[in-house]
Amino acid sequence: MGRVGIILAALAATFGASVAQAQAGDLNPQSIDAAFAQDGAAIAERLGVTADAAAHQLRLQADSVAATDALADRYAERLAGIAVLHQPDFAIRILLTGNEPIADTTLVVDGEAVPVRFATGAAATRLALVQAISAHQAEIRASLLTPPGLGVDPRTGELVAVVARRDVEREGATALRDRLATLAGVPVRLRVIDQPELDMSGIAGGTRVTGSVPGDPHRYLCTAGFVVTDGQRTALSTAAHCPDTLSTRDADGQETVLPFVGQWGWGNQDVQVNASPLPLPPTFYTDAARTISRPVTAARARAGMRAGDVVCHRGERTGYSCSEVELTDFAPAGDLCGGACLPTWTTVAGPICKSGDSGSPVFLGTVAYGILKGGSYRADGSCAFWFYMSTDYLPTGWQLLTAPVQPVVPVVAAEHISDLAVNSP
Template sequence: MRLLVPFLALLAAAPALAAEPVRLTAEQALAQDAERYAAIFAIPPAEALTRLKQQQASIAVTERLRIQYRDQLAAIVIEHRPSWGVVVRLTGRGLPADRVETEQGLPIPIRFESELPSTRALALRILDAERGALPRLVPGYRGAGVDPATGGLLVMQRPGADPRPVSVAEQALYDRLGLPVRIRRLDAVMTNSAAVGGGRVEGTSADGRRWRCTTGFVVRKATGELGVTTAAHCPDSLSWRGPDGEERLLPMAGAWGNAEHDVQVHTGVGPAEGVVFSDAAKQSVRPITSWATRPMTRSGDFLCLRGESSGYACNVVELTDFAPSGDLCGGLCANSWVTVAGPECRRGDSGAPLFLGTIAYGVLKGGAYLQGGTCAFSYYQSVDYLPDGWRVATVR
């Protein structure tokens, strides 16, 4: 049985590469992501590109919907099959009429579902209150999150740890928590992994082991100081290694690894700017022009990453409110982590940047490894949880 691990990250902007990588425009970066989307959903690339443009444009629409229906809102989900659209799931009776809104000249289909048993806000409060009890209530507990499908909780459990049928265990949790629970039995364990925005960093931990990680994003302070992020579980002292073999020592400015954080910032990056490697071979970079917060992120959003071990990989968001099990966050983890479907996630990816087109979403923490090394899902820290004073550096 493999472990559920956070990955180590590589540097987002390459200082002084011998062979300058191709710089993609915002349109080219999104088209690159659309090629992966087209392959996953078996549609033409042109349609895939339109859908990703709709996904980006729909953030403004779903922010309005989130405010309008805040007292009834169970979930907002991006749907890909049989066609692309936004699904708004509400509690209570009375179903608003489906409609199509226009944003940035693009149609945004909106479909409503009602009579879900719990609002997202209530489910979050219950998850937060019961995080300490769930490991005792669920044998083989592997974390939990708010379930966008039901408005209740989705609980991860190791197969064979509980002899009861799933339905019996779910009913027992419903009786305790007062909202629906769906159990997903997953042969994987949560733990931290090693770390190397899409570039390679290496270091030695206190126990003498050699790690590689992936850097996430170039970040900036209001004072103008530049740094680059990676995962907080990476070694404190890291060296950047460029594609041409150049090495640069990166002093650590600080590390934040508790509750909702797994990030550290390293300085000494030189005259870096807000770009990340855009492909496995590090032959192209994409600019970062803005970022999306966790509240803006929906289940079903299509995102990509550039990790030192996985290369360039893409898939959809599953949970936006996930609390990993164990003490991976210096104690109990907050329910602020976002999960992305597998199968791409590997050791060495920790700290890797999550993006769509030129929009930054988060930095990778870990993943759920099944037998044989297959990744069931990965999970990341949203960029709105960067430490105080640091913000994603963007290119105008």
């Protein structure tokens, strides 16, 4: 085998695909059905349902997004949050401000009736909660011993302050909560975490990548995320806090260098782009052993994220797992974004996260959601939650490389939404 063949083989082993393998037919990325089946099996126990039921719910989750986006627009002036419910059956819950009731209704998604349950009485809209974080973050940070994480919980309509135990012990939980609520002008709930949020330094996102920092003899591990393109080149995305120049190594020790293109790590971004010497396909690994690859067929916008949405990730240190979204608008603690972070990140309820998962792909089925940035840990070292950057914030000029698929239009009964517009206040 010539050097070009060796490089192709190395890339295939590392990235889960190569053009040569695809043409040869020995690479078969998962189908959409198989992807949902795998994700359903991974989340079933956590949701308390069978693997088949979980896979079915994930289909409903994906195909109900357009309908809940429309409902969010309909009730924008009162919207405090939208959440996905998995028990006793799949349903949507919409929390509104004010006390004027809205009658429950149903959406028909993929031929199935999905209950939509309205709750009222929230004290602040989601927009007001996000604006409170932006307006008062600096003042809140300055008033505490440890700068907190701040996020929006769409299930309760509260600003969640992820605070250090020493701040609670110094001030008292009730006094601290009430003071922050008065300062921000919105309801506040405290969540005590024993260790602060940390970037998950290391390299691998779908695949293992390593690099070093000038003057430091250590090699650092990260996870490569999704394949991106500027229209001329293909490249790998990962986290900006990973080393600049990265490389991969195959089982025979053949190293492939991934030249540094650029990094963006301020406010709402933590993303780096490293070029590939050869074209890459739009696939990513999903299993710990890097034997199962999936095509990327689309991206999920951050604006439509709902509490309770299930997402998955595949990190080099922790492998593959799935869990539910908790906070949809989150500003991580400390100065992880070249200073204070903006409330544009999304948190996920563990159950596992470790250093080395930085940059890893966050997804459901064949849809890309984002790139994992960091996590927060309990005193025993277990993962309290992890958080990711939406693919909305890929750097200007770069976009996801996607695989062509036959379009499938979700079966959502639009007349139900129209009826709401006519019959609801």
